[in-house]
Amino acid sequence: MAAAAEERFSRVKHDPRLPVAAFRFCLEAGGIDVSQLDAVAYYEDPVKKLSRQLWAGAPVGGSGDLPWLDPGGPERAIRERLGFEGRLLTYDHHQSHAASSFFFSGFDEAAVFTADGVGEWATTTYGHAVGTRIDLFEAVDFPHSLGLLYSTLTSYLGFRVNGGEYKVMGLAPYGEPRFLDAIFQLVGMREEGQFRLNMRHFDFVHGQRMYAPSLPALFGQPPREPESAITQFHQDVARSLQLALEEILLEKMAYLHGRTGAKNLCLAGGVALNCVANGRIRREGPFEQVFVQPAAGDSGACLGAAALAWGELGGRSGKPSAMAHTALGPAFDGDGVARLLTGCGLAFEDYRGRTAALLEEVARRLAAGEVVGWFHGPMEHGPRALGGRSILASPLDPGMRERLNKKVKKREGFRPFAPAVLAEHAAAYFDLGLPGQTDSLLAPFMLETCQVLASPSRPLDLPAVTHVDGSARPQVVDPAVQPRFAALLQAFHRRTGCPVLVNTSFNVRGEPIVCTPVDALSCFGVSGLDVLVLEDCLLDRAAVPDHWADLLPLWRQQERSGFAREAQGVSGALYTFV
Numbered sequence: 001m002a003a004a005a006e007e008r009f010s011r012v013k014h015d016p017r018l019p020v021a022a023f024r025f026c027l028e029a030g031g032i033d034v035s036q037l038d039a040v041a042y043y044e045d046p047v048k049k050l051s052r053q054l055w056a057g058a059p060v061g062g063s064g065d066l067p068w069l070d071p072g073g074p075e076r077a078i079r080e081r082l083g084f085e086g087r088l089l090t091y092d093h094h095q096s097h098a099a100s101s102f103f104f105s106g107f108d109e110a111a112v113f114t115a116d117g118v119g120e121w122a123t124t125t126y127g128h129a130v131g132t133r134i135d136l137f138e139a140v141d142f143p144h145s146l147g148l149l150y151s152t153l154t155s156y157l158g159f160r161v162n163g164g165e166y167k168v169m170g171l172a173p174y175g176e177p178r179f180l181d182a183i184f185q186l187v188g189m190r191e192e193g194q195f196r197l198n199m200r201h202f203d204f205v206h207g208q209r210m211y212a213p214s215l216p217a218l219f220g221q222p223p224r225e226p227e228s229a230i231t232q233f234h235q236d237v238a239r240s241l242q243l244a245l246e247e248i249l250l251e252k253m254a255y256l257h258g259r260t261g262a263k264n265l266c267l268a269g270g271v272a273l274n275c276v277a278n279g280r281i282r283r284e285g286p287f288e289q290v291f292v293q294p295a296a297g298d299s300g301a302c303l304g305a306a307a308l309a310w311g312e313l314g315g316r317s318g319k320p321s322a323m324a325h326t327a328l329g330p331a332f333d334g335d336g337v338a339r340l341l342t343g344c345g346l347a348f349e350d351y352r353g354r355t356a357a358l359l360e361e362v363a364r365r366l367a368a369g370e371v372v373g374w375f376h377g378p379m380e381h382g383p384r385a386l387g388g389r390s391i392l393a394s395p396l397d398p399g400m401r402e403r404l405n406k407k408v409k410k411r412e413g414f415r416p417f418a419p420a421v422l423a424e425h426a427a428a429y430f431d432l433g434l435p436g437q438t439d440s441l442l443a444p445f446m447l448e449t450c451q452v453l454a455s456p457s458r459p460l461d462l463p464a465v466t467h468v469d470g471s472a473r474p475q476v477v478d479p480a481v482q483p484r485f486a487a488l489l490q491a492f493h494r495r496t497g498c499p500v501l502v503n504t505s506f507n508v509r510g511e512p513i514v515c516t517p518v519d520a521l522s523c524f525g526v527s528g529l530d531v532l533v534l535e536d537c538l539l540d541r542a543a544v545p546d547h548w549a550d551l552l553p554l555w556r557q558q559e560r561s562g563f564a565r566e567a568q569g570v571s572g573a574l575y576t577f578v
Contacts, residue, residue, distance in 0.1 A: 093119025100304030106322025158224030160572030175239030295382030329379030
């Protein structure tokens with residue numbers, strides 16, 4: 001019924017604190033209060049996690065009294081800060097990940113693979129799921145981790161750990177895999193599902209950085225300073241790392257298929273957000289169908305824990321239905337938005353009761369090269385904006401990617417943008433199909449990359465969404481699931497002949513995706529958007545008072561807590577284990 005990450009309410013990206021605001025939202029969405037909950041489910045086992053923390057010992061600079069070694073902390077927080085006195089159920093971290101994919105896949109049977117930085121001890125698991133049962137039969141334990149391998153090289157390349165990994169993935173197509181041998185000196189393959197990191201090159205267990213001094217020596221260059229120039233060397237390291245991850249995953253998928261004999265595969269954990277690897281697994285792997293729950297990282301493990309609890313408590317059926325969408329967050333009605341804008345003294349065009357006219361006007365502006373902030377319906381759960389909290393633009397403009405990166409998103413120029421495409425036209429533009437296979441289960445959620453097709457019968461190029469290697473990460477839009485977003489794509493198609501739009505998340509660098517209309521107004525005030533569509537209301541940049549952009553940053557600074565400011569100052573050089 002409802003799911004949301006705390007960061008969207010607190011406005012602190014990757015907020016690790018107890019999700020108080022998200023908890024309250026879910027209760028409101030369900031129309032219940034805390035006393036009506038049958039249970040609260042928690043996505044990891046604090047006692048098992050403590051054993052790993054004790055094994056690793058105190059990190060350099062850690063507190064002498066070790067307050068972070070507190071397995072009772074989560075339960076106390078849930079009891080005291082959420083006010084819950086009922087049954088508390090805990091599930092292993094990777095069991096929660098596995099359930100978050102399988103129980104929302106629609107499969108009756110599947111092989112299950114999870115991979116992330118680390119849970120309690122496990123960093124990678126292999127399993128087989130049938131009906132309402134998931135059997136995780138093999139694990140790779142900490143400190144050997146594909147997620148930590150990727151994060152270590154992310155840090156070496158000058159990007160922030162626990163967030164910059166997707167930048168490495170986007171940088172990789174610019175490079176050549178000339179450091180592949182060096183990567184495989186960092187990670188060695190073992191039989192069955194096992195692999196091992198060469199720990200003499202890593203320092204994340206006890207140190208203040210992910211890598212040991214020997215790692216820069218292995219690559220022959222010092223680590224890149226954050227925000228400094230990106231060279232061919234950095235591009236080549238990124239390409240080598242990405243290719244190594246893909247090859248490792250393909251080998252382990254073959255092993256998993258041999259062990260289970262399953263025709264379907266469910267992926268979960270942060271590594272499952274690597275959409276390039278997902279695409280290769282679906283195209284080249286042994287499974288007929290692949291499913292990834294859209295919030296595959298830790299923010300989506302709540303779904304798995306909740307599904308496990310639902311089954312344990314005797315839910316109406318032990319298995320939820322297949323996930324059709326991610327629109328599980330807060331929504332705001334058009335009348336309330338109009339009242340807000342009127343109260344703020346902002347001029348706007350009111351399209352309440354005139355949806356078709358609104359869509360035609362937005363399509364006209366997009367075709368004219370304007371960039372649109374699009375806010376409609378419930379907020380998406382997970383890291384992808386899928387037509388609820390999106391920034392939209394024409395994919396036909398060769399200069400649009402540079403403009404979006406520089407003036408709107410305010411981020412690195414090499415970063416690609418994803419396309420949203422009408423389902424009926426997807427096959428003409430993107431190579432998503434495989435012989436004998438049904439439609440991709442990943443495409444509605446932007447969870448795989450594929451090649452952009454070139455055809456003499458379809459002369460329209462898509463320069464704004466085609467990456468340097470000819471790839472894209474499409475979102476296939478079904479009118480039955482997203483009627484208004486699909487209708488906008490149809491209006492743009494009628495006007496331009498192109499059924500595709502640039503679709504990127506509605507935020508600027510360092511900020512979470514917007515949640516409320518006020519968040520959207522704030523982002524509109526500090527970004528290079530031309531138009532803001534808030535439900536049935538349209539604001540033009542020219543109609544915004546000159547002083548508006550000066551006032552909004554002051555509001556944004558005041559809303560941030562001391563924790564938020566502290567979080568923004570963290571170096572980001574080390575994976576968060578606590």
